[in-house]
Amino acid sequence: MTAVQPQESKRQRAPSKRSLATRERVLDAAEAVFALRGFEGATIRDIAAEAGVPVGTIHHHGGGKEALFHQTIARRAETLSRARLSAIQRVRAEGPMTLEAVLAAFIRPFFELTDQDGGWRHYARLVAFVSVDDRWRALSAKFFDPTAEVFFAELLALLPRASRPQIAESFVFSVSAMLALLTSRERIGVLSGEDAAQEDQIDHLIRFCAAGLRG
Numbered sequence: 001m002t003a004v005q006p007q008e009s010k011r012q013r014a015p016s017k018r019s020l021a022t023r024e025r026v027l028d029a030a031e032a033v034f035a036l037r038g039f040e041g042a043t044i045r046d047i048a049a050e051a052g053v054p055v056g057t058i059h060h061h062g063g064g065k066e067a068l069f070h071q072t073i074a075r076r077a078e079t080l081s082r083a084r085l086s087a088i089q090r091v092r093a094e095g096p097m098t099l100e101a102v103l104a105a106f107i108r109p110f111f112e113l114t115d116q117d118g119g120w121r122h123y124a125r126l127v128a129f130v131s132v133d134d135r136w137r138a139l140s141a142k143f144f145d146p147t148a149e150v151f152f153a154e155l156l157a158l159l160p161r162a163s164r165p166q167i168a169e170s171f172v173f174s175v176s177a178m179l180a181l182l183t184s185r186e187r188i189g190v191l192s193g194e195d196a197a198q199e200d201q202i203d204h205l206i207r208f209c210a211a212g213l214r215g
Helices: 017-041 044-051 055-062 065-094 099-116 119-132 134-143 145-158 164-183 186-192 198-214
Strands: none
Touching: 017 044, 017 055, 017 065, 017 119, 044 055, 044 065, 055 065, 065 099, 065 119, 065 134, 065 145, 099 119, 099 145, 099 164, 099 198, 119 134, 119 164, 134 145, 145 164, 164 198
């Protein structure tokens, strides 16, 4: 007769606080290194050095380099999506629905999150990498496209004379402009010779993108 194992032995032990903290440190390091060097230029050793842990710890918490890149993209995606969907729900509730309001609901949450945590600026660079490389198309489809479709539908309703390809093109241009401002804001000051308030730059970005969509 086979002895019945205690129920507790069948349960997978929950990660300890120390393990969870180490994993976050690994992902923070991976985010920073991938943002600086890109996927190709980053190495597991670079990430281990940035995190201050042995190479084996990186493999334990992240797997190989590609698996670690996937985890790094996934970590903040839900937070960004929730912030954007909450913003567009407020626009629907308050009205009126305009191009500027829809774009603001998509753009502003990323900047607000970046203000709260500088790691989001690294994340913006990773999103830019994912957006332009077909190798990561599955990542975009899983983590970014469902939310983008919500905003895309609003733009289609607001621009009934525009074709879907035209709006898609303008939307991608708008996303690129947003990521450029998130990751290289200082460049504007270099070219203009003076610093501008971030809020002014975001307002200008929204007006710029809306004008492009209308055009």
